[in-house]
Amino acid sequence: MKQHLVIVAAVLLAACGRAALPGPVYPLTTTPDADFRRRPPEPAAHTGVWRELAITTRTMQNGMRVIVVEQPGTGLVSHLYVCSRAGKNPESYPADIAALTGDVLLQGFRLSSGEEVSATRVGGSMPYSHTWENGTALGLTVLREGSRAALRVLASAVQRPLLTEAGVAASKESQGSHLYDVSRTIGGLIGPLKAHLLFGAQHRFALDNLRWARELAAITTPEVRRYYQATYQPSVSSLIVVGDVIAEEEVLAAADAEFGPWLTVGTESAPQPRAKSLPPDQREHRVFAVLDGGSTTSITVLHPIDSPKQINVHAMGVLHQLIAGGYSSQLWRSLRHEAGLTYGVYGGVTHFADGGYLEIAASVPNAETPDTIEAIFDAIDAASMKAPSADALRAAKASYLATLQPVAGADLAWLLARLDAAGMPPEKLQSAAEAVRELTPSDILSTARTLSSDRAVALTLGNFYQYPRFASRRDVRQFEIRDAND
Amino acid sequence: MAVPKRVCLLAVAVASLFAVVAVRARAQEPVASAPVAERVQERTLANGLRVLIERDGRQPRVAVVMAYDAGMRDDPSGYRELAHVVEHMTYRGSRHVKPNEGGDRVIAAGGLFNGFTSRDHAAYVSQLPAEQLPLALWLESERMAFTTEAMNDDLLDIELDVVRSEWLERDSEGMRAALPEAQMHELFPEGHPYRHTQDRGSKRDFSYDLEHVRWFHQQHYRPENATLAIVGDIDLAEANALIDKYFAGVRGTGTRAARPAAPVVPFAGERVIDFEWRYPRPGLIVRYRTACPDLVCKQALRMLAERATGDRHSLLSYALQTQAGIASEVSMSLVEYDHAQEVVVYAWLEPQTDLKLAQRVLDDAIAQMVELAVEDKELTSLKQAVWTGELRSAESIQYRATRYATSSRTKGERYDLDALERALFSVTKEQLMQLGAGVLSTRKRLIVRVAFDEDAVQGGKIVDSSGMLFHTGAEASKP
Numbered sequence: 001m002k003q004h005l006v007i008v009a010a011v012l013l014a015a016c017g018r019a020a021l022p023g024p025v026y027p028l029t030t031t032p033d034a035d036f037r038r039r040p041p042e043p044a045a046h047t048g049v050w051r052e053l054a055i056t057t058r059t060m061q062n063g064m065r066v067i068v069v070e071q072p073g074t075g076l077v078s079h080l081y082v083c084s085r086a087g088k089n090p091e092s093y094p095a096d097i098a099a100l101t102g103d104v105l106l107q108g109f110r111l112s113s114g115e116e117v118s119a120t121r122v123g124g125s126m127p128y129s130h131t132w133e134n135g136t137a138l139g140l141t142v143l144r145e146g147s148r149a150a151l152r153v154l155a156s157a158v159q160r161p162l163l164t165e166a167g168v169a170a171s172k173e174s175q176g177s178h179l180y181d182v183s184r185t186i187g188g189l190i191g192p193l194k195a196h197l198l199f200g201a202q203h204r205f206a207l208d209n210l211r212w213a214r215e216l217a218a219i220t221t222p223e224v225r226r227y228y229q230a231t232y233q234p235s236v237s238s239l240i241v242v243g244d245v246i247a248e249e250e251v252l253a254a255a256d257a258e259f260g261p262w263l264t265v266g267t268e269s270a271p272q273p274r275a276k277s278l279p280p281d282q283r284e285h286r287v288f289a290v291l292d293g294g295s296t297t298s299i300t301v302l303h304p305i306d307s308p309k310q311i312n313v314h315a316m317g318v319l320h321q322l323i324a325g326g327y328s329s330q331l332w333r334s335l336r337h338e339a340g341l342t343y344g345v346y347g348g349v350t351h352f353a354d355g356g357y358l359e360i361a362a363s364v365p366n367a368e369t370p371d372t373i374e375a376i377f378d379a380i381d382a383a384s385m386k387a388p389s390a391d392a393l394r395a396a397k398a399s400y401l402a403t404l405q406p407v408a409g410a411d412l413a414w415l416l417a418r419l420d421a422a423g424m425p426p427e428k429l430q431s432a433a434e435a436v437r438e439l440t441p442s443d444i445l446s447t448a449r450t451l452s453s454d455r456a457v458a459l460t461l462g463n464f465y466q467y468p469r470f471a472s473r474r475d476v477r478q479f480e481i482r483d484a485n486d
Numbered sequence: 487m488a489v490p491k492r493v494c495l496l497a498v499a500v501a502s503l504f505a506v507v508a509v510r511a512r513a514q515e516p517v518a519s520a521p522v523a524e525r526v527q528e529r530t531l532a533n534g535l536r537v538l539i540e541r542d543g544r545q546p547r548v549a550v551v552m553a554y555d556a557g558m559r560d561d562p563s564g565y566r567e568l569a570h571v572v573e574h575m576t577y578r579g580s581r582h583v584k585p586n587e588g589g590d591r592v593i594a595a596g597g598l599f600n601g602f603t604s605r606d607h608a609a610y611v612s613q614l615p616a617e618q619l620p621l622a623l624w625l626e627s628e629r630m631a632f633t634t635e636a637m638n639d640d641l642l643d644i645e646l647d648v649v650r651s652e653w654l655e656r657d658s659e660g661m662r663a664a665l666p667e668a669q670m671h672e673l674f675p676e677g678h679p680y681r682h683t684q685d686r687g688s689k690r691d692f693s694y695d696l697e698h699v700r701w702f703h704q705q706h707y708r709p710e711n712a713t714l715a716i717v718g719d720i721d722l723a724e725a726n727a728l729i730d731k732y733f734a735g736v737r738g739t740g741t742r743a744a745r746p747a748a749p750v751v752p753f754a755g756e757r758v759i760d761f762e763w764r765y766p767r768p769g770l771i772v773r774y775r776t777a778c779p780d781l782v783c784k785q786a787l788r789m790l791a792e793r794a795t796g797d798r799h800s801l802l803s804y805a806l807q808t809q810a811g812i813a814s815e816v817s818m819s820l821v822e823y824d825h826a827q828e829v830v831v832y833a834w835l836e837p838q839t840d841l842k843l844a845q846r847v848l849d850d851a852i853a854q855m856v857e858l859a860v861e862d863k864e865l866t867s868l869k870q871a872v873w874t875g876e877l878r879s880a881e882s883i884q885y886r887a888t889r890y891a892t893s894s895r896t897k898g899e900r901y902d903l904d905a906l907e908r909a910l911f912s913v914t915k916e917q918l919m920q921l922g923a924g925v926l927s928t929r930k931r932l933i934v935r936v937a938f939d940e941d942a943v944q945g946g947k948i949v950d951s952s953g954m955l956f957h958t959g960a961e962a963s964k965p
Contacts, residue, residue, distance in 0.1 A: 021701050028635040028704065029581065029631065031736045041621060044724060051544075051546070073544075074877065124867040126798075296651070328590045328593040338644070340645065342648075343654075391594070398593065
């Protein structure tokens with residue numbers, strides 16, 4: 001009864017509509033000022049030191065690496081099996097076979113006892129797979145008591161997958177649904193265009209959504225088996241275990257027991273991809289308008305990285321922080337804080353075996369699109385002409401370092417997995433942090449100079465959902481790319 | 487009682503998940519940890535500021551979260567988004583801090599920061615090297631005590647543009663568009679503060695000025711309205727001394743700001759909304775409301791959600807995706823406000839799926855799940871899954887600080903990992919079954935049937951609705 005009365009009262013209040021607010025009370029500030037408030041404080045006396053992670057690495061006789069980081073007290077252990085040869089869209093295979101196979105591995109496998117298992121949870125958690133440019137990971141985070149069982153499940157999935165017709169069909173269904181949704185988002189439309197525009201239509205990541213869907217649908221079970229056999233080998237595999245392990249020695253012994261018997265069979269060396277960014281006259285356009293309309297335009301500016309092994313990847317990361325990496329970066333200041341043009345500036349650095357790109361993205365009102373594109377290009381041009389100030393560099397390095405120092409175990413496991421798959425030994429994480437601290441303004445300047453503006457592209461995407469006849473069409477890119485300069 | 491064949495099939499499917507002899511689930515032993523009373527120190531300053539501190543020395547980082555009872559529910563009628571705009575304006579400096587200097591200083595110190603406005607709170611979250619705790623506390627004390635006077639029209643104009651951009655980026659021009667708004671309109675009766683929706687017209691054309699913003703800040707950003715939470719590698723005595731230094735002198739008014747009452751409004755019937763949008767995937771959204779009296783009930787709801795859609799082999803996911811082949815994604819989740827919970831089921835369907843058929847399949851699957859007895863192994867597995875998820879979140883010092891700061895002050899609640907664990911592992915099979923049958927009732931719920939129509943207006947709209955979700959005023963007046 002009381003409850004209903006409150007509701008009725010609330011309804012009556014709302015019925016009164018907009019009432020005049022009383023206005024602030026003057027003086028606006030009542031808290032007395034104090035000398036200590038007038039300047040930023042000194043750091044506290046209690047100064048912690050980043051505890052060097054005890055990263056234990058062992059290479060088993062079959063060539064597989066095991067990486068263990070002990071983090072007592074959390075009650076959780078994260079396990080990641082990583083295959084660094086199973087990066088997305090491998091050469092000479094149908095598109096999406098890497099991600100598909102990662103999923104199929106978990107659809108069914110045989111335990112070392114010979115028992116066949118179609119799906120299993122460990123400690124209530126189901127294993128999952130994830131594929132990115134440099135690899136595929138199978139992961140499982142469980143309560144510490146489940147760690148041994150988690151290793152057993154991952155080892156069985158990797159070494160003894162059933163790879164059945166039904167498993168492939170189920171995974172195709174799931175991947176197909178994912179693709180259907182992804183290809184209807186702004187990110188999903190822009191994603192495949194990036195490599196296409198920078199490296200040409202033949203690049204393995206230059207995959208339009210139509211081709212992606214077609215090739216996925218056509219993948220056969222024998223192809224999945226062939227890909228699995230050629231790709232999943234101990235010598236290109238790592239096991240990463242981070243968390244509240246019962247004892248490091250036990251993890252290493254368990255890894256030996258589960259993965260040690262896995263032998264390399266039928267090794268064939270993976271083809272080495274070679275990509276080169278397109279010179280200016282081979283690119284279709286500098287500025288593309290995929291679709292126009294709506295009140296805002298999503299802008300993505302991409303600068304190719306041709307030789308990722310020859311550049312300082314950390315310097316490139318810090319450069320991104322300086323230009324667009326969050327609240328204090330140049331573009332956040334100019335586009336958001338000063339002009340109110342955008343909610344945020346996003347992007348990052350993507351590396352893969354034979355290339356990569358620096359990406360900067362923002363959504364702005366349509367009329368501001370040309371100026372914003374120029375502002376982004378100008379920011380990168382300026383970075384290649386003048387070294388950053390010591391203060392700006394210090395802030396950018398601090399921001400970048402924070403990404404190398406996750407506290408949570410699952411985040412740390414993923415960082416180690418990505419470093420490992422990119423050929424950066426995880427045990428060098430600490431020295432990577434040191435390397436970042438030692439970066440100088442001239443390191444950043446020389447890194448910025450590796451970016452070639454005349455090979456860069458800007459993509460613009462208008463409001464996709466204002467165009468219903470395109471929304472149900474799979475290949476928007478093919479029909480709607482237009483040169484905005486026309 | 488005869489068990490329907492489909493229930494038997496489901497039972498077989500469930501049993502197969504636990505058939506792996508080598509991966510036996512076992513009764514969960516509580517994770518060794520200090521009781522929360524020892525781990526978390528709580529006190530209230532003389533000016534009313536509530537403070538919670540937890541020491542976590544894994545790495546030399548500290549998370550600092552200041553939450554105000556100043557969420558969207560506190561927007562005065564006719565002043566939508568005022569709480570959110572005020573949140574943005576607090577980044578624009580104070581008497582001693584230049585515009586954006588606060589964010590710049592946190593980042594230069596190797597920190598991260600963010601802020602958000604939810605239905606119940608505005609909260610400011612920073613995570614930085616532990617020795618920079620004084621910086622974070624200085625900035626938060628500035629935000630609380632010295633910001634009103636630094637607000638001006640020029641900064642407000644820019645920030646209103648930023649808020650418009652945020653809205654456009656997040657909602658309006660994406661697929662979500664009008665769908666959340668349409669649901670919120672239905673979920674609470676006229677005048678209820680949670681009915682606040684992101685109304686397009688008012689957001690594009692903000693109908694308030696600097697004086698309104700200053701008033702709101704003055705009204706809500708004061709110590710008795712706030713909770714400060716600190717989690718990290720800190721010296722407790724030093725942290726307490728810093729808190730006293732920066733906050734003890736901040737003046738309040740002696741009383742907490744009045745908030746509009748947000749009573750639990752139970753559903754009294756079923757309401758069906760037909761919604762059309764241009765996105766080519768149809769869907770079903772079903773919302774059930776409940777008001778859990780304790781943590782055991784909330785944890786049981788989480789187990790129920792895990793049982794339904796924890797992964798693709800869970801009961802509802804399996805029934806709709808694998809058995810019927812009509813859904814691409816199914817999820818059941820728990821939405822919590824300060825004063826109520828909702829269990830929400832999203833079923834995104836394959837194109838061309840008939841919505842009425844899908845609803846029948848979903849209803850059948852839910853009915854079967856409610857009937858299907860929970861076995862011991864399944865109960866243990868569900869508890870382990872929910873607990874793993876909670877621990878995974880709680881690994882983050884930011885997460886824990888945010889949960890401490892935003893726990894309902896009105897209800898005297900506090901985020902307490904140990905209490906959550908005890909509550910979770912005390913849930914019985916019978917409680918889970920009873921809760922499922924009680925909450926997932928076909929007689930009291932909101933159903934949104936989302937259909938594709940390429941001629942729908944941008945963002946979509948409700949095209950039809952029927953049924954009754956709440957008691958009418960006449961019924962409400964009955965004893």
